Amino acid sequence: MPIYMRKLLFVILLICFHTSLYAQTNNVLLSRVLRQVQLYPQEKTYVFTDAESYQAGQRIHLRVFLVNAVVHQADSISRYVYVELLNPERLVVKRVRLLRSDQGFVGHIDIPEGVVKGRYVLRSYTKNMLNLSRYESMKSIFIGGHGRLTPSKYSNSLNREEANNSINLLINVLKKGIKVSIDNLSDSSEDDYRLFVHCRSIPLYFGKISKEKDVILSYDSLSQGGIYSFQLLDTKLNKVAERLKFVYPEKELCPISVRWTDGEKLNNNQIPCIIKADSLREGETMDVSVRVEYAGVDNTVGQSDIISHLLFDMDKADCPEEPSSVCLESEPDSLLDNCNWSRYRMSDVIKGECKKGLIGVEKSAVIRGRVETLIGHKPIKDGVVNLISPDKSFYVVTKTDAQGRFSFEGIDFPEGTQYVLNAFTKAGKSWVKLLLDEDEYPSYKGQLPPFVWTSNDTTRVDATLELPKGGIQMEEVNVFSHQPTYSSRSDAYSRTADFSFGLRDIESIGATCLHELLRRVPSVTVEFGKCYVRGGFTVGGRRPAAIAIDGIFVNEDYDLDNIQMADVERVDVFKGGSTVIWGAIGGMGVISVTTKKGDFKAASVPLTNTKTFTTLGYQIPQGYTPNARTPMWLPSLRGASFRLLFPAEYRSTYRLIIEGVTSEGRIVHYTGEIGR
Known part of the structure; x- marks a missing residue:
């Protein structure tokens, strides 16, 4: 059993001791939830970059955190992650494919020269994540300037279930828990309702509720943090009303401390810095990415982070990205109004309607296609298909099935690898038509989060300029195209x-x-x-x-x-x-x-039995070159604590950013100027 399944089972069993779930119903719900998670494992991604703002022609270094959507542990199932750079017109500028390695999913995207100034988006996903629409994994970056995101209430009209306007659920946060009550606006005599509460498909409460009988959930019984779904059900377990509430995000966090040991200043003018999480449980470790950035370039206000991304953005339909402030203030309540939560299909699951994702988990690269006759386009059975990679001295052969289909699995080679594919009939004749299946990539049709420019300063902090004797340094001139590239x-x-x-x-x-x-x-x-x-x-x-x-x-x-x-x-x-x-x-x-x-x-150019092509192979991580904008970029650190060495001058003008998850699924986030 995977680690995340063991943790999910433990959490549900623990909740059973603290809530008033009916014994028989509890067993049924537990069985259905676990079956759904096994049939339809869901994932989330988060992109951590070496900066928030770039210039045309620069390289974006990135690390993608891939976690299980329910427990936020990195023990997920997909082997590959795709990352796309979308321009302001939502067109794909670049696409890379990252293979899981000892460092996680680490790679880079080169920004083309001459791209227009604007807010661009890094979209990340696995093939398994394509089973679910309307839950995008987006990360905004700015090219040609600096900007910040602004909160926005996205329309949630696509396939939205119409709520019963005659009944409202009222959710009030108390000092020691949450009070749930019914506001029945009609004169209906029906008063036999059930309240079902879950957070990321983990059931937290199931019991009776009426207009005269409120339900109070204690703080201790709510073991999760993030978006909670409060569903009012009738006697047939049909959903009558639903309210979403963002509560107790601190339960999902793993706070860390950063301590400078000035007394241990080394001879090379470097100061040790100790990064530690005092609240780690026995056996729990951190998996984080670290960057040191120039504090005068970007302001962290208006940026999204791993907390808002995993706890809010990716659990709310049609909400691709929000600034981190939504998790710290009262804004989530207004942004969640009139929304329902279809990600985990809990309305169907509690009635026993579990289903499997249509797109399988990608565990290896596959090249597929079919072979047919030139006349009549009939499939060729038992045809011979050869796959050759001259670059890698690789050769493999297979046969077609009754539908003329063939496939080669485990084709794991770096990007840019060239392949030659040829096909013949069973008798060795070459008069066949060879068709290669194209990889399908989803187009982005959702809304882009709103933003405002905070600075048009486009000075490249990583660039140096040596003036000749007598030369004069002019103000930087920026030319931006008004046409898409x-x-x-x-x-x-x-x-x-x-x-x-x-x-x-x-x-x-x-x-x-x-x-x-x-x-x-x-x-x-x-x-x-x-x-x-x-x-x-x-x-x-x-x-x-x-x-x-x-x-x-x-x-x-x-x-x-x-x-x-x-x-x-x-x-x-x-x-x-x-x-x-x-x-x-x-x-x-x-x-x-x-x-x-x-x-x-x-x-x-006649039809032929041979094709020469390249696929989107996996990307090989490249070394990082420090610059004045980001002098330190560490995409993968694992352990219970870390000791880093920083030059003394970093303490006045640089900022430390740390993000990641622990082995128990708790979220790590730290932002602070190094000198403080």
Whole structure:
């Protein structure tokens, strides 16, 4: 049994001794909750970066904390984490794939040169997390200046259950507990209700409640901290009303102390600093990331942190990110009004309706596809498929099944690894069509958290400038494009396109194939090698977008993988009214590909049984180069205490940031100027 399952079982059993759960109902609830957690294990991610503000062309160093969503322990199940850099238009600028290592999930993202000033977002997820929509893992960063987030009450209208307006649940926090009462606004005589309380799917109370009988939950019986769900149920366990309340976050925290030992000042002018958590339990250890940052660059006010992220952001639907202040003040109550909590499906689970996630846990990299005949597109059974990696001297072979499908599992190689895939019939004939399954990545359709600029200072604190004799240092000049970076419109066709990717954009994005590039465009989907704009539905059925290469339309079965990205100069996407320049054939949208030679002939690129491609391999962590902005970045420290050495000059102008989790799932967060 995984560690987090053992802890969940222990917590639930402990709660049973402190609450008035009915014995029979308690056993049923316990069994259903544990079954749901086993069938549908959920995860949360949090990105810790080496800074909050950057400049174009700089590198973002990051560490992703992956924890179980219920108990916040790092003993999670996925082997890979994906991190994307989204621009202000919510388009993916960069995407990396991180493999779990001894340091955790550590990597970096290089910001392309020339990107526009704005608030960008780091979105992190695992394939398992894609089973759940509306619960995003977002981390804001600022490029070209400094900013701060502002609290916002997000609309929670998508699939929101309509509450029974005739009955209200009233939640009042007392000195030693919480009082729950019913405000029945109607004259209904029904008074047989049950109150069900849970925090992150852990049941904390189940019992009768009425208008005349309130329920008071003692502080000791509420072992969790964060968002609590108070559900009013009828006799058939149907939800009548629900209220969310953010309470007792301190129960989830592990406070730490930072102590300077000035008396031990070393000969190299360094001062030891002791980082310790006095409240650690027996056998409990910390897993944290540490950075020392220039205190004059960013103000921590208006930033989100690991506390607000794990306890609030990722447990509230349609709330991608809030500043850390929401957990310290009374703001959570107003932000949680009229919201319900569908993440853990507890309304279904208490009635025994447990289900499994549709997307399996990613435990290894997989390359999949199918082989079919050139005429009739019939699947080829027992076909031979070879996978070769010249870079890694790797070779493996497999056969297709009755549907012509094949798969290679355990393909764990770094990013940039090139593969060659070829297929043959059982008799060794090469006249087959080889189709490669494209990796699916979710598009972001949610709201971005509001923010305000606090400073337009774009001075690069990590840059040095040596003036020649007699030279004069001028004020820094910043030039920002007013067009999104994907716009490279040099002719009449591209100027009318809805989205364009120029050569510089294609190179900076680093897409390995045209399908991966097109998935970054809103309303464009790729399914089985075909591209659809806005769904592609017509009266006659679903139709893909038309493909034009150097102005020549190709047939519907043409595989864009036949075009190597090294040969592409520009890609233009036309949808809606912009397709009129292409005539009737462009009714369902047009994807125009311009090659560098510009002399494409459809007959010159026949369908083949061979494909050369690269996948989104895992990223190899790179060493960190200290700079004036962040002179120290330690992505992974594990233990009960740490002893770090800091130069004495850090104590006047630098700030210490520590974040992470303990082995028991408690959250570690510390922010303080080093000199204090």
